[in-house]
Amino acid sequence: MPLKVVLVGAGNTGYHLGKHLSEHAELLQVFSRTEEKAQRLSLLTGVPYTTSLDELNPNAGIYLLAIHDDGIASVAGQLCEMGFSGKLVCHTSGATPVSIFEPSGLKRYGVFYPLQTFSVGRQPDFEQIPFIVEANNPEDSTILDELARVFTKKIYHLSDEKRAALHLAAVFVNNFTNHLFGAGKKILDAESLPFELLLPLINETAAKLQLAGPAIMQTGPAKRGDLKTIARHLAYLKKYPELQELYNTLTKSIQQGL
Amino acid sequence: MPLKVVLVGAGNTGYHLGKHLSEHAELLQVFSRTEEKAQRLSLLTGVPYTTSLDELNPNAGIYLLAIHDDGIASVAGQLCEMGFSGKLVCHTSGATPVSIFEPSGLKRYGVFYPLQTFSVGRQPDFEQIPFIVEANNPEDSTILDELARVFTKKIYHLSDEKRAALHLAAVFVNNFTNHLFGAGKKILDAESLPFELLLPLINETAAKLQLAGPAIMQTGPAKRGDLKTIARHLAYLKKYPELQELYNTLTKSIQQGL
Numbered sequence: 466m467p468l469k470v471v472l473v474g475a476g477n478t479g480y481h482l483g484k485h486l487s488e489h490a491e492l493l494q495v496f497s498r499t500e501e502k503a504q505r506l507s508l509l510t511g512v513p514y515t516t517s518l519d520e521l522n523p524n525a526g527i528y529l530l531a532i533h534d535d536g537i538a539s540v541a542g543q544l545c546e547m548g549f550s551g552k553l554v555c556h557t558s559g560a561t562p563v564s565i566f567e568p569s570g571l572k573r574y575g576v577f578y579p580l581q582t583f584s585v586g587r588q589p590d591f592e593q594i595p596f597i598v599e600a601n602n603p604e605d606s607t608i609l610d611e612l613a614r615v616f617t618k619k620i621y622h623l624s625d626e627k628r629a630a631l632h633l634a635a636v637f638v639n640n641f642t643n644h645l646f647g648a649g650k651k652i653l654d655a656e657s658l659p660f661e662l663l664l665p666l667i668n669e670t671a672a673k674l675q676l677a678g679p680a681i682m683q684t685g686p687a688k689r690g691d692l693k694t695i696a697r698h699l700a701y702l703k704k705y706p707e708l709q710e711l712y713n714t715l716t717k718s719i720q721q722g723l
Numbered sequence: 724m725p726l727k728v729v730l731v732g733a734g735n736t737g738y739h740l741g742k743h744l745s746e747h748a749e750l751l752q753v754f755s756r757t758e759e760k761a762q763r764l765s766l767l768t769g770v771p772y773t774t775s776l777d778e779l780n781p782n783a784g785i786y787l788l789a790i791h792d793d794g795i796a797s798v799a800g801q802l803c804e805m806g807f808s809g810k811l812v813c814h815t816s817g818a819t820p821v822s823i824f825e826p827s828g829l830k831r832y833g834v835f836y837p838l839q840t841f842s843v844g845r846q847p848d849f850e851q852i853p854f855i856v857e858a859n860n861p862e863d864s865t866i867l868d869e870l871a872r873v874f875t876k877k878i879y880h881l882s883d884e885k886r887a888a889l890h891l892a893a894v895f896v897n898n899f900t901n902h903l904f905g906a907g908k909k910i911l912d913a914e915s916l917p918f919e920l921l922l923p924l925i926n927e928t929a930a931k932l933q934l935a936g937p938a939i940m941q942t943g944p945a946k947r948g949d950l951k952t953i954a955r956h957l958a959y960l961k962k963y964p965e966l967q968e969l970y971n972t973l974t975k976s977i978q979q980g981l
Binding site for chain 1: 819910
């Protein structure tokens with residue numbers, strides 16, 4: 466069975482899902498409200514685009530919503546009004562429950578969540594990426610498995626609750642750590658030191674996790690109880706109250722243990 | 724000129740510095756108060772070890788202290804008393820000023836700081852690691868450069884202040900991020916989900932920094948102002964007040980910008 470897909474959304478996630486689908490499945494059409502994004506993905510994939518939901522191609526089996534969480538309910542409602550209530554509609558969000566589709570009137574819906582951070586300029590290695598899929602009926606669950614296999618063998622069926630917890634954990638290890646990389650960069654910028662100095666350390670910190678859990682890898686002044694160094698760090702950070710608060714909260718948390 | 728080194732300390736950093744020095748320079752002896760650590764490195768390198776500072780080999784040109792920050796002043800004082808005041812003594816700490824050696828009576832001293840996180844079980848790629856070196860006189864600065872070139876071409880001369888700021892930045896991007904990896908693991912453990920699910924995301928988050936700065940890479944609910952998702956996350960974290968505090972502090976900080 467060919468997987469005919471219409472992709473709604475051409476941001477970072479939509480861009481890469483669309484690119485891969487156009488190469489390994491059947492991508493019929495791309496939608497984005499932003500013409501520039503729609504056009505960019507259309508040019509890359511060779512499939513037509515539209516910036517109007519009303520012009521969505523009705524011949525696909527799956528409508529994949531790679532849009533902001535806040536827009537899912539509204540787009541689902543519009544799709545139902547357009548007579549797509551028998552189509553399988555999925556969102557790609559980690560945080561949004563499947564039940565968001567209930568009020569829309571759609572009969573077949575689900576989740577197709579790739580657990581990764583996407584940027585347009587960087588090619589993802591989909592084989593390494595876990596996909597969390599879920600549908601509101603067993604037949605569509607099988608269809609989503611098939612669609613996920615176009616990307617990866619790492620396919621997981623998780624409840625809304627477990628997927629939301631996984632997404633929360635992802636926020637800790639991705640959004641929050643990236644913010645701390647920013648904090649490090651801010652300090653180096655202030656000292657006219659290049660951020661490149663920190664890259665080997667950042668890479669090694671991530672790479673070590675492949676071998677052992679983070680608890681074993683924890684080092685540093687907070688873990689050692691090196692109060693002199695902590696005091697020196699806090700004194701330096703007087704210039705940056707917001708970094709001082711981050712430092713205090715994280716140091717206290719390391720000292721208390723998780 | 725051969726670089727004859729005695730290594731004082733055989734923990735994570737000492738272990739790898741000693742291993743590399745024994746292969747690429749002249750390591751005369753290893754000291755650790757912990758016989759097991761001294762013996763382990765001695766067996767690996769084939770050089771003698773001692774657990775008594777009094778038995779330190781007096782024939783080295785450089786005495787490298789790979790010990791806790793709190794022990795540097797005391798060991799330096801002992802070395803001076805032992806008649807090593809004409810020897811070059813260096814610590815390997817990022818956080819400790821060179822001036823810590825002044826009260827010891829030593830005449831030649833400096834810093835030899837490899838900016839990396841070391842674990843005994845994991846082989847470091849020294850060529851990628853920046854070494855920050857500094858001595859209290861130009862001749863010894865040249866000697867430390869030569870010693871650093873045994874490890875890497877990435878050699879930096881930084882003032883105490885800049886090195887301390889760099890070390891602080893390293894705490895943000897290594898110790899603190901590792902703690903956040905632990906927070907992610909705690910959430911997954913509670914849901915009986917494998918930590919491996921997060922590894923591709925963690926690796927990609929680090930790898931992306933090679934291409935662009937952390938500010939451009941920042942995504943997630945805090946950055947998007949997705950208040951519904953943030954509220955759901957905080958509700959989930961009611962079970963874990965310490966994670967809730969981390970979440971709140973980091974989310975607020977992302978929203979305020981750095």
